[in-house]
Amino acid sequence: MDVLERADDRQGVVHMEVGEPDFSLPAAAADAAVAAVRGGDDDYTSSRGTAGLRDAISDYYDETYGVDVPPSRILVTPGSSAGLLLAMLALVDPGDDVVLTDPYYACYPNFVRQAGGNIVTTKLDPRTGFAPDIQGFENAVSRDTAAMLVNSPANPTGAVLSDSELGELAALSRRTDTPIISDEVYHGLTYDGDDHTVLEYTEDAIVLDGVSKRYAMTGYRVGWMVLPPGLVDPINRLAQNLVICAPAPSQAAAEAAIRADHGWLDDVRDQYRQRRDRLVDAADDWGLSMDYTPGGAYYLLLDVSDLPGDAFDVADVFLDAGVAMTPGPDFGSVAEDTLRASYATSTEQIELAIERISGLLEEDPTLAD
Numbered sequence: 001m002d003v004l005e006r007a008d009d010r011q012g013v014v015h016m017e018v019g020e021p022d023f024s025l026p027a028a029a030a031d032a033a034v035a036a037v038r039g040g041d042d043d044y045t046s047s048r049g050t051a052g053l054r055d056a057i058s059d060y061y062d063e064t065y066g067v068d069v070p071p072s073r074i075l076v077t078p079g080s081s082a083g084l085l086l087a088m089l090a091l092v093d094p095g096d097d098v099v100l101t102d103p104y105y106a107c108y109p110n111f112v113r114q115a116g117g118n119i120v121t122t123k124l125d126p127r128t129g130f131a132p133d134i135q136g137f138e139n140a141v142s143r144d145t146a147a148m149l150v151n152s153p154a155n156p157t158g159a160v161l162s163d164s165e166l167g168e169l170a171a172l173s174r175r176t177d178t179p180i181i182s183d184e185v186y187h188g189l190t191y192d193g194d195d196h197t198v199l200e201y202t203e204d205a206i207v208l209d210g211v212s213k214r215y216a217m218t219g220y221r222v223g224w225m226v227l228p229p230g231l232v233d234p235i236n237r238l239a240q241n242l243v244i245c246a247p248a249p250s251q252a253a254a255e256a257a258i259r260a261d262h263g264w265l266d267d268v269r270d271q272y273r274q275r276r277d278r279l280v281d282a283a284d285d286w287g288l289s290m291d292y293t294p295g296g297a298y299y300l301l302l303d304v305s306d307l308p309g310d311a312f313d314v315a316d317v318f319l320d321a322g323v324a325m326t327p328g329p330d331f332g333s334v335a336e337d338t339l340r341a342s343y344a345t346s347t348e349q350i351e352l353a354i355e356r357i358s359g360l361l362e363e364d365p366t367l368a369d
Contacts, residue, residue: 007324014353017324021216032256036249047240049076053255078246080210080223088115096146102332129292130157134168153186156340158294163196170201180205188214190296215257220250275343298344305337323353
């Protein structure tokens with residue numbers, strides 16, 4: 001966010017620091033939002049969400065994964081971040097541990113701390129493409145562990161949990177009586193193979209998802225939680241007190257997006273895949289490659305350990321050249337010497353960023369002052 005604020009103060013910067021899709025949302029979603037506003041649909045909804053949206057989400061799980069998720073287990077939230085906070089407050093007591101992968105989404109530790117919890121990490125290996133390590137989770141879980149938090153496709157690495165790995169994680173959850181919180185907000189943006197939800201292997205997990213990423217609806221602030229039956233009422237009571245409900249017109253738009261023709265998403269995914277491949281090739285040309293290809297989401301980590309200064313210094317130099325990227329340290333110790341580049345921006349902007357960074361490195365390979 002600091003990089004974004006500084007980039008916004010400059011003209012012509014290529015924004016690769018935030019995960020903001022450059023695509024327009026599905027037309028059906030925009031039409032539904034306008035119709036809701038003009039029709040006066042601006043009152044509170046149930047804290048659980050509208051019946052129509054929860055029905056659409058239930059149908060989505062059946063059609064996409066073959067999983068039966070009744071609407072009664074679905075809680076709509078104002079963005080998936082609100083869902084993550086509710087999950088932490090429900091599961092974590094002060095002093096409890098929450099196991100995260102390292103690298104992790106930068107905000108995860110902050111949600112754990114808000115519940116008074118401690119962060120325990122299992123480190124991922126860049127040499128394996130940051131593939132999630134089930135043995136690492138097993139080693140990290142103890143009697144003090146309140147939850148395991150997983151993210152697939154992952155921010156900031158783009159790594160994807162396979163169906164077998166999800167099955168192993170569910171088995172570990174049952175064996176150790178440790179709940180899983182599965183952040184699946186980048187589902188729909190997997191480039192090789194199908195998405196798999198942890199709900200295919202257990203109904204005891206908390207799943208977080210939403211319309212922000214795959215439908216390019218970040219500002220609509222609609223997410224959802226799929227909850228184990230025993231947590232529906234407790235978490236709904238938290239939602240009633242802390243977040244009230246998601247905006248009614250936004251829920252109408254979300255329902256329309258989920259029910260819309262998914263050919264829209266197929267085209268978007270293909271364009272992201274092309275951008276990914278172009279950026280992976282460029283990273284190799286720059287000598288900043290970590291020798292992996294993200295399987296999903298729209299992020300790539302760049303290795304800047306051989307450039308002068310730390311990741312913040314390199315981010316400043318790139319910003320001066322007109323390209324904004326995110327310094328890696330906020331994503332964990334494994335990402336300390338990296339920059340995260342988002343390819344959610346347009347193809348034209350990515351090409352401009354490649355031109356600028358290539359010119360910068362050709363002019364001064366060491367980036368020395």
